[in-house]
Amino acid sequence: MSMATSPQTRLLHNHSTNNFFNNNNNSFIRITAPSFKPISVKCSATAQTRTPSPPLTTAQDRVFNFAAGPATLPENVLLRAQSELYNWRGSGMSVMEMSHRGKEFLSIIQKAESDLRTLLDIPSEYSVLFLQGGATTQFAAIPLNLCTAEDTVDFVVTGSWSDKAFKEAQKYCKPKMIWSGKSEKYTKIPSFHELEQNPDAKFLHICANETIHGVEFKDYPTPKNRTGILVADMSSNFCSKPVDVSRFGIIYAGAQKNVGPSGVTIVIIRKDLIGNAQGLTPVMLDYKIHDENNSLYNTPPCYGIYTCGLVFEDLLEQGGLKEVEKKNKKKGEILYNAIDESNGFYRCPVEKSVRSLMNVPFTLEKSELEAEFIKEAAKEKMVQLKGHRSVGGMRASIYNAMPLAGVENLVAFMKKFQARHA
Amino acid sequence: MSMATSPQTRLLHNHSTNNFFNNNNNSFIRITAPSFKPISVKCSATAQTRTPSPPLTTAQDRVFNFAAGPATLPENVLLRAQSELYNWRGSGMSVMEMSHRGKEFLSIIQKAESDLRTLLDIPSEYSVLFLQGGATTQFAAIPLNLCTAEDTVDFVVTGSWSDKAFKEAQKYCKPKMIWSGKSEKYTKIPSFHELEQNPDAKFLHICANETIHGVEFKDYPTPKNRTGILVADMSSNFCSKPVDVSRFGIIYAGAQKNVGPSGVTIVIIRKDLIGNAQGLTPVMLDYKIHDENNSLYNTPPCYGIYTCGLVFEDLLEQGGLKEVEKKNKKKGEILYNAIDESNGFYRCPVEKSVRSLMNVPFTLEKSELEAEFIKEAAKEKMVQLKGHRSVGGMRASIYNAMPLAGVENLVAFMKKFQARHA
Numbered sequence: 092m093s094m095a096t097s098p099q100t101r102l103l104h105n106h107s108t109n110n111f112f113n114n115n116n117n118s119f120i121r122i123t124a125p126s127f128k129p130i131s132v133k134c135s136a137t138a139q140t141r142t143p144s145p146p147l148t149t150a151q152d153r154v155f156n157f158a159a160g161p162a163t164l165p166e167n168v169l170l171r172a173q174s175e176l177y178n179w180r181g182s183g184m185s186v187m188e189m190s191h192r193g194k195e196f197l198s199i200i201q202k203a204e205s206d207l208r209t210l211l212d213i214p215s216e217y218s219v220l221f222l223q224g225g226a227t228t229q230f231a232a233i234p235l236n237l238c239t240a241e242d243t244v245d246f247v248v249t250g251s252w253s254d255k256a257f258k259e260a261q262k263y264c265k266p267k268m269i270w271s272g273k274s275e276k277y278t279k280i281p282s283f284h285e286l287e288q289n290p291d292a293k294f295l296h297i298c299a300n301e302t303i304h305g306v307e308f309k310d311y312p313t314p315k316n317r318t319g320i321l322v323a324d325m326s327s328n329f330c331s332k333p334v335d336v337s338r339f340g341i342i343y344a345g346a347q348k349n350v351g352p353s354g355v356t357i358v359i360i361r362k363d364l365i366g367n368a369q370g371l372t373p374v375m376l377d378y379k380i381h382d383e384n385n386s387l388y389n390t391p392p393c394y395g396i397y398t399c400g401l402v403f404e405d406l407l408e409q410g411g412l413k414e415v416e417k418k419n420k421k422k423g424e425i426l427y428n429a430i431d432e433s434n435g436f437y438r439c440p441v442e443k444s445v446r447s448l449m450n451v452p453f454t455l456e457k458s459e460l461e462a463e464f465i466k467e468a469a470k471e472k473m474v475q476l477k478g479h480r481s482v483g484g485m486r487a488s489i490y491n492a493m494p495l496a497g498v499e500n501l502v503a504f505m506k507k508f509q510a511r512h513a
Numbered sequence: 514m515s516m517a518t519s520p521q522t523r524l525l526h527n528h529s530t531n532n533f534f535n536n537n538n539n540s541f542i543r544i545t546a547p548s549f550k551p552i553s554v555k556c557s558a559t560a561q562t563r564t565p566s567p568p569l570t571t572a573q574d575r576v577f578n579f580a581a582g583p584a585t586l587p588e589n590v591l592l593r594a595q596s597e598l599y600n601w602r603g604s605g606m607s608v609m610e611m612s613h614r615g616k617e618f619l620s621i622i623q624k625a626e627s628d629l630r631t632l633l634d635i636p637s638e639y640s641v642l643f644l645q646g647g648a649t650t651q652f653a654a655i656p657l658n659l660c661t662a663e664d665t666v667d668f669v670v671t672g673s674w675s676d677k678a679f680k681e682a683q684k685y686c687k688p689k690m691i692w693s694g695k696s697e698k699y700t701k702i703p704s705f706h707e708l709e710q711n712p713d714a715k716f717l718h719i720c721a722n723e724t725i726h727g728v729e730f731k732d733y734p735t736p737k738n739r740t741g742i743l744v745a746d747m748s749s750n751f752c753s754k755p756v757d758v759s760r761f762g763i764i765y766a767g768a769q770k771n772v773g774p775s776g777v778t779i780v781i782i783r784k785d786l787i788g789n790a791q792g793l794t795p796v797m798l799d800y801k802i803h804d805e806n807n808s809l810y811n812t813p814p815c816y817g818i819y820t821c822g823l824v825f826e827d828l829l830e831q832g833g834l835k836e837v838e839k840k841n842k843k844k845g846e847i848l849y850n851a852i853d854e855s856n857g858f859y860r861c862p863v864e865k866s867v868r869s870l871m872n873v874p875f876t877l878e879k880s881e882l883e884a885e886f887i888k889e890a891a892k893e894k895m896v897q898l899k900g901h902r903s904v905g906g907m908r909a910s911i912y913n914a915m916p917l918a919g920v921e922n923l924v925a926f927m928k929k930f931q932a933r934h935a
Contacts, residue, residue: 152605153600153605153606154604154605154606156605156606156610158610158611158612158615159612160612160812161609161610161611161612161613161812161815162610163606163610164607164609164610169598169599169607169609169610170599172598173595173598173599176591176594176595176598177591177592177595178575182576183574183575183576183578183894183896184575184576184578184585184896185586185591187583187586187591187773187774187775187820188578188580188583188584188585188586188591189580189583190580190581190582190583190897191583191775193580193897223645223646223647223650223776223814224645224646224650224797225645225797225811225812226811227796227797227810227811228645228646228795228797230795230796231795231796231797232795235795259795259796262792262793262795263793345812347812351609352609352814352815352816353609353613353812353813353814353815353816354645354776354777354812354813354814354815354816354817355776370684371684371685371793373650373652373653373654373657373681373684373795373798374649374652374653374681375646375647375649375650375653376795388649389647389648389649390582390583390647390767390769390775390776391775391776392645392774392775392776392814392817393583393774393775393776394774394775394776394816394817395776395814395816395817398609472605474605474606475612475615
C-alpha cells in the first residue's frame with residue numbers, strides 16, 4: 092500500500108473534499124476535510140523512536156447528541172484533534188504530554204485566549220482566565236473575591252443554577268434573592284423594572300441561560316447598586332451569540348456546552364475587581380493568583396484548553412458570533428415552531444419571549460408516551476433527549492455544534508411520532 | 514484504495530505486528546499495535562450522518578520527553594485514544610461529547626475506579642474520588658475537611674510541594690512544621706525516629722516524592738498523633754510502585770505525572786474521614802459531596818478520567834505495580850549510575866538512599882556547559898531536561914511511561930557529552 096495515495100494523505104491538504112469507496116459495505120462516503128495544515132512526514136536516521144502513529148479509522152455513523160453538557164462538538168474539531176493527538180504539529184508529542192511551561196503549550200493557550208478575545212471583542216481591561224472546577228467552583232470564588240463577609244449581593248433566581256449560586260454565596264457574604272421564578276416553575280425572566288435592587292449590593296448576579304429550565308436572558312439588567320457590577324453565569328450560552336462584555340464585571344462559563352470538553356472553566360473579569368480576596372480563600376480560588384500567572388500558577392487542564400482553542404478557531408472560521416447566532420436562531424425557530432404548531436401534542440412550558448436557543452425543554456400532552464419517544468428517537472440516532480431528572484419530560488440541547496440537520500431530523504421525527512400517536 | 518488492505522484495518526486485530534513501507538522516505542517502519550478490539554464498520558441506510566472519521570496518520574518521530582508533568586504518556590495509550598477519539602467504541606460520539614450521566618461515561622469512570630482499586634489493592638473502606646484543581650486544591654481541601662480552625666497538624670517539609678501544602682493549611686488550621694530540609698537544600702528525608710510529632714496533631718502530612726528536588730520517601734513514618742492519620746501527596750510517584758493504602762488516611766495525586774493528562778486529581782480517602790468539613794468549605798472542596806455523588810456532583814473532567822482509565826488498563830496489562838516498579842528501579846539505576854560514575858562531571862545533590870525514581874535532578878561540574886547540554890540533547894530528541902527554575906541545573910523526569918530506551922539514550926548522550934568536554 093502506498094501512503095501517497097491513501098485518504099489521509101489527501102486529507103492533509105486544506106479544505107479538500109474527497110470521495111472514496113468504503114470497501115466494507117460498498118457504500119459511497121463523502122469526506123469533507125477540515126482545514127488541516129499539510130504535515131510533512133519525516134523519519135530521521137538518527138532518531139531512536141521508530142513507531143509512528145498508524146493510520147486509524149473509526150468510520151461509523153455519528154449520532155445527533157442532544158445532551159445538555161458535555162455536549163456535541165464540531166465534527167471538524169474532533170477530526171483535527173484526532174489527527175493531532177499522537178503528535179502535535181511535528182512536536183513529537185501529544186498535547187497531553189506537553190509541559191505547561193514549554194513553548195508549544197504556551198503558544199496553544201495564548202492563541203486560545205487571543206481567539207476568544209477576538210470572538211467576544213473582549214476589552215483590554217478584562218482578564219481571561221482558564222480555570223478548573225466548573226461554574227460550581229465560581230459560585231464560591233466570586234463572593235470570596237469580590238465581597239467581605241458582611242457585603243450584600245443581589246441574586247435573580249431564574250432556575251436551578253442561579254439558585255445553587257445563591258446558596259453557595261451564603262457561606263461568604265449576605266446574598267439577597269431579589270426575584271425568584273420558582274413559584275412559576277422557572278419559566279420566566281423578570282422584567283427588569285420590577286427588580287428591587289439593593290443600592291448597597293456589591294454586585295448583581297444572574298444566570299444568563301438556565302440549562303435545566305430553558306429560560307434565557309435576551310437582554311441584561313442594569314445594576315443599580317453602589318458598584319454597578321453585573322456578574323453572569325454564561326455556562327450554557329457562552330459564545331452562542333455576541334455579548335457586550337463591557338456591561339459585566341465577571342462572565343464565567345464551564346466550557347462543556349458550547350466551547351469544549353468538561354474540565355475547563357473560563358472567567359472573564361474586569362481587572363480592577365481582582366486582588367481583594369477574603370483571607371480564607373483557597374489559593375486556587377483566588378483570581379489574583381491566576382491572573383498574575385496567566386492561568387499557569389499550577390498545571391492547567393492543558394488538553395481541554397487546547398480543544399477549546401480548536402473550537403474558537405472553528406467559530407472564527409464560521410464568521411464569528413454574529414453568524415453563529417444566526418444559525419442558532421434558525422435552529423431554535425424550527426424546533427419551537429414544531430412544538431407550537433403541534434396542536435398541543437408537544438408543549439414547551441417556557442414563556443415565549445425568553446425561550447432558550449440552547450436548551451429546549453418540552454413535554455408530551457400524553458406524558459405516558461415520553462419514554463417511547465425517547466427510545467424511538469434513540470433508534471434513529473438522536474440521543475440524550477430525556478429531560479433533567481428534576482423536571483422530567485424531554486430536553487433538546489442544541490448548542491453551537493448541533494448541526495441544522497440534527498434539528499431538522501428531530502422535527503421530522505416529532506411529526507412522524509405525532510402522526511402515529513395522534 | 515481498498516480499506517481491507519490498509520494498515521488501520523490490519524491494526525484492528527489484537528497485538529498484530531505489521532511492517533510496511535513508508536512511501537515518503539522509503540525507510541522501513543515497524544508498527545506494533547496495542548490491544549485494540551476489532552471494530553466493525555457499519556453504514557446504515559437510514560442514518561443521516563455520512564461523515565465517518567477518515568483514516569489519519571501523524572507518522573513522525575516521537576521525542577523522549579523528560580518533562581516533570583504534564584509528562585510522557587504510554588505510546589499505546591495515545592494510539593488507542595487517537596483511534597477512539599472521534600467515535601468511542603461505536604457509540605457515535607467522542608468521549609468528550611458524552612453526558613457524564615449517560616451509560617457510556619458511567620461505564621468509563623466505573624472501570625477506571627475499579628482498575629485503580631485493583632492496581633493499588635485499595636481496601637473497600639476507602640473512597641476513590643476523581644476531582645479537579647490539582648494537588649494545590651487539596652492543600653486547602655484536606656485541612657478544611659479534616660480539621661477545625663483550632664486543630665494542630667504536623668507537616669514534614671522535604672521540598673517545595675510540602676512547603677506549599679504547609680503554607681496553604683495555615684488558612685484553615687494550626688499547622689506545625691516538625692521537620693524541614695530547607696537548610697540542606699531539600700536533599701534529604703528525615704529519619705523517622707528524629708521526627709518530634711505532636712501527640713495532639715490531627716494528622717501527619719508528607720509529600721511522598723518531591724517533583725522539583727527529587728527526594729522520595731522509601732518508607733513512610735508512623736503517625737504518633739491522637740488519630741493515627743497519615744496524609745500523603747503522591748502526585749509525582751502515584752502508581753509508580755505498590756503502596757500499602759491502609760497505612761494512609763488520604764492519598765492524593767494530580768494525574769499528570771504517571772497516570773494521565775492534567776486536569777484530573779485523584780483522592781483516595783478512608784471513608785470515616787469524610788463528612789466533617791468546616792462550614793466555609795466551598796461545595797467543590799467538600800469530600801462528602803463528591804463521595805455521595807460518585808465524583809459526579811457536577812461535570813467531572815470526563816476526557817481526562819477516560820485517559821487515566823486507559824493508563825490504568827495499560828499498567829494492569831504490564832503486570833501491575835510490582836512489575837512497573839521493577840522497570841522504574843532499572844531506569845533509575847542506569848541513570849544514577851551514569852551520574853555517580855562520571856568522576857564528578859555530573860552530580861546529583863540528593864542523598865543516595867532517598868533519591869527519587871521519578872525525578873532525577875543533576876548538575877554539571879562545569880555549570881557553564883548546562884545550556885549547551887540541554888540544547889544538544891534536544892537536537893537528539895531528548896527534550897524538557899532543564900531543571901526547575903527554582904533550582905537550576907538539569908532534571909530528567911522518568912515516570913512510568915518513559916521507556917527504558919529513553920533513559921539508555923540519555924545516558925549514552927551524557928557519556929558522549931562528557932567525552933567531548935572532559
